Amino acid sequence: MISAxxxxxxxxxxxxLIRLLLHHPGADLSFVYSTTRAGKPVSSAHPxxxxxxxxxxxxxxxxxxDVVFLCLGHGNSSEFLVNHLFAGHTRVIDLSNDFRLREDADFRGREFVYGLPELNREDILEAKNIANPGCFATAIQLALLPLADAGQLTETVHVNAVTGSTGAGVGLSDTTHFxxxxxxxxxxxxxxxQHxxxxxxxxxxxxxxxxxxxFLPMRGNFARGIFATAYTRFEGSLADAERLYLEYYDGAAFTVVSDEPLQLKQVVNTNYAHLHLHQHGxxxxxxxxxxxxxxxxxxxxVQNMNLLFGQPENAGLQLKASVF
Structure with missing residues (x-):
């Protein structure tokens, strides 16, 4: 069992993360750290x-x-690692943006690998520490990686993406009130x-x-999910584009190319990314x-944790969406 x-x-x-790790067949959740809620039941924050x-x-x-997940505000992960030492064998998976860029990836002897499995799977398998991608960054990269890989992303790309209110975190602000x-x-x-x-x-x-x-990010009037659209000039037919995407994501555990137009609810409460292609001229x-x-x-x-520790990539992530 992986102690986390x-x-x-x-x-x-x-x-x-708590929900996923509690139900993960190969992990044991050792502790949940919070200075503001120490001694209180986890269910007091997560009913x-x-x-x-x-x-x-x-x-x-x-x-x-064996592994520690940092779910801290941006800029706080690096400070936490300065003030708290972990064993040499402990893997760190950071969910902030502190270590995502190459110039920030080497931190006090810990080398962070960018944790987008559809891009860096082989590096992740050999990594010690992971910089987990941002939410917008994940959706937009998955939409564009096959084009970049094929050298078909040489012109400007226009991206519009709308996110739910949970993307802003639990803290209240003028734009998160109901x-x-x-x-x-x-x-x-x-x-x-920032992504x-x-x-x-x-x-x-x-x-x-x-x-x-x-990139034009937008706030939606729903709780969860991101719906991203990206368009650019493309030399080839729709069939050519579909072939690029199907080949690039062949074997991907969670990224699926759909023949049908997408709806957000088909992926909410899952670890899946669904993609759809449409051509106009x-x-x-x-x-x-x-x-x-x-x-x-x-x-x-958790997907990255599975790869780091040789677990099945979909372990603990076999979740079903509710489309009704």
């Missing part, structure tokens, strides 16, 4: 786990666990979103001549849907 610990377990991604576990939050981290979010849609951080750095890094690793990505439109808390965060983190 979670740092920062009171938020949405921490709650989903969906009432009756599932008697675990209590703790402010003491076991430094000998009365603001309900029956409302808005954009934010146009063309400057653009890792997206460009991955695309240019496959093709240094990849074109610019213009010489423009290719790629749609991608994921659950921002699972394939976009905690589910992908």
């Amino acid at each position: 610990g979670i740092i920062g377990g009171s938020g949405y991604t921490g709650g989903e 969906d786990l009432l009756g599932v576990t008697d675990l209590l939050f703790t402010d003491t981290a076991n430094p000998e666990v 009365s603001w979010r309900n029956n409302n849609v808005s954009w934010y951080k146009p063309f400057t979103h 653009l750095g890792e997206i460009r890094q991955s695309l240019r690793a496959l093709d240094p001549d990849s074109g610019e990505v213009l 010489d423009v290719l439109l790629v749609s991608a849907v994921i659950d921002n808390l699972l394939k976009g965060a905690s589910g992908q983190a």
Whole structure:
């Protein structure tokens, strides 16, 4: 059994990790660290786990666990690792953006591998530490990787992606209150979103001549999921594009190319990413849907854990969506 610990377990991604690890056939959840809730039942922050576990939050981290998941705010993971030492054998899977870029990947003797299995599977299998991708970054990269790999992403790509309210975390702000979010849609951080750095890094690793990505993120009036659309010029037919995508994702555990147009509910509460291709003249439109808390965060983190420890890639992640 893989002994696991979670740092920062009171938020949405921490709650989903707890749920997944409690039901994982090859993992044992050793502790859930939270300085603000130490001594309180985990179910006090995650009522969906009432009756599932008697675990209590703790402010003491076991430094000998096999793997520790960092579910901290951006910028806080590096500070935590400075102030808390773990055993040499302990793998770290970080869900913040602290170590995703190459210039940040080597931190105090720990080398972080970018944890997008559809891009870096072989490196992940040999890694010690993982920088888990961002949620928008996951959806957008999965939509574009086959084109970059084929050298077909040389022109500007226009991306529009809408995310649910859980993407903003549990902390309240003007734009997360129900009365603001309900029956409302808005954009934010146009063309400057923090996930653009890792997206460009991955695309240019496959093709240094990849074109610019213009990304408009949007807030949706729903709780979970990301619906992303990307379009660009494409030299070839729809059949050519479909062949590229089917070949690139052949053998991928969770990324599926669909013949039918997508709906968000088909992936919510799963670790799946579904893609759909549509052509209009010489423009290719790629749609991608994921659950921002699972394939976009905690589910992908467990997927990476499975790869690190030689578990079946889908262990603990055989989840079904509810489309009705």
